[in-house]
Amino acid sequence: MHQVKAVVARAKGQPVELTTIHVPDPGPGEALVQVQACGVCHTDLHYREGGINDEFPFLLGHEAAGVVEAVGEGVTEVSPGDFVVLNWRAVCGECRACKRGDLQYCFNTHNAAQKMTLEDGTELSPALGIGAFAEKTLVAAGQCTKVDPHARPAAAGLLGCGVMAGLGAAINTGGATRGKSVAVIGCGGVGAAAIAGAALSGASPIIAVDIDLAKLETATKLGATHTVDSSQSDAVAEIKAICAQYYEGAEGADVVIEAVGRPETWKQGFYARDLAGVLVLVGVPTPEMTVPDLPLLDVFGRGGALKSSWYGDCLPSRDFPMMIDLYQQGRLDLDAFVTEEIGLDDIESAFEKMHHGNVLRSVVVF
Missing domain, CATH: 3.40.50.720 (NAD(P)-binding Rossmann-like Domain)
Structure with a gap:
């Protein structure tokens, strides 16, 4: 079990809270990721406002990049030390869409089976099955896409949602x-x-x-x-x-x-x-x-x-490495989307800037 700092939305419309959460060691098919950067997306604000569902408290954050710290039994996609971009479409490989070759339309994407919790044991609902406004997060291994480790985390993580969309x-x-x-x-x-x-x-x-x-x-x-x-x-x-x-x-x-x-x-x-x-x-x-x-x-x-x-009809395993390669070649300017780098305690101010429309992305950097 890991104790880490994280940003949680406890109730509809209430300011987010920087608090300590518990993250389990990875079980079968899971990966523990040390988050290096995570973009502040409108979807996170929708979660806080109750616009997605009412399964509070939410562990916010989902546009993230980081390093795999540990993996559970049976994981072969990634290994400890891999630099990865997180995604919210871990394909199952077994549904109708997957079997006909349309993995990007998987009907049965999945997340980590274990729950991250508050210190009192209350289970958290991770945003889009990720929850990356945290020093570490637990995800399904299929939510990790290995990319070039030389890419800037603040830029690479944005492929996890809005930029790829x-x-x-x-x-x-x-x-x-x-x-x-x-x-x-x-x-x-x-x-x-x-x-x-x-x-x-x-x-x-x-x-x-x-x-x-x-x-x-x-x-x-x-x-x-x-x-x-x-x-x-x-x-x-x-x-x-x-x-x-x-x-x-x-x-x-x-x-x-x-x-x-x-x-x-x-x-x-x-x-x-x-x-x-x-x-x-x-x-x-x-x-x-x-x-x-x-x-x-x-x-x-x-x-x-x-x-x-x-999600831009993307298949993360195909599209993320390709986009990072184009970024590294100077053909795709992902840096242009990073308006500012902020800390974990600056999420509320980043939400406020969204209302004024003067940022493309505020990015939390750990």
Whole structure:
């Protein structure tokens, strides 16, 4: 048993608490990871606000990188000393999706069987089955993806959630590639990563849409060829006009990525597509939101595909090492997503900065 410092959300809407927790030694199929860095994601705030479920207390944090300290019986994926990025999709290998070769859609992903606890024995619910706002955490070994140990932990850990979600929405879900145009609506952390993914794929033009000029400036640095301030102009008309300059007869973008998660912006994305274009929803909506009214003839007549992207349709064992290699080669600027490095006792202030929208990621560094 290990006693470590960690950040816990005890009750809905209450400030988080830095406290001591107990982390068990790894059992069969489990790994104990010494956390080196963990990003502060909106999902952690959703947990604190009761927006995920009410299984308090929560051990927050999930965008993490660290070093495997120990493994349990039967673990072959990783060994003590390995530098790993943590993921929340440890595939089972046995479900329908896995057996047909679609491991990225595994229907039965799993987490550590043992529970981490407060000092009084109260069981903790780890965020996304990880719980990495802690000096050490216990996960299923399949949640550990071994990557190049020379990568900067603060940057590498962001692949664990938001950055991979955006990169994957462009590359895996949207199929961005050379000869295709891409528009991204909403350029926060996930949208900015979608811009970077589109640039990595060779797509052009890459159009960033937002109402925040600072976010549009960041999008340009990450590869956007054009920006649209949708508070000042019609985003759909602007996207159509830009794409028509590149490809004769184009009536919109080949791939539109909606990274806000609102009906209004999803509808913009629907009409900003070219004929047979793809609309990807990667922004997370709230439960009460519904698809806006659309003439069914428009759905039929425009063709193409309306997709949702969960975790960027990524397979961590395939995508994380590849993205880290691209980062090490200087082709993917993961450092650009690290706005600030903070301590474990700075989580509440990081949540407050999210509300103002002036950070891509605050990253806890141990």
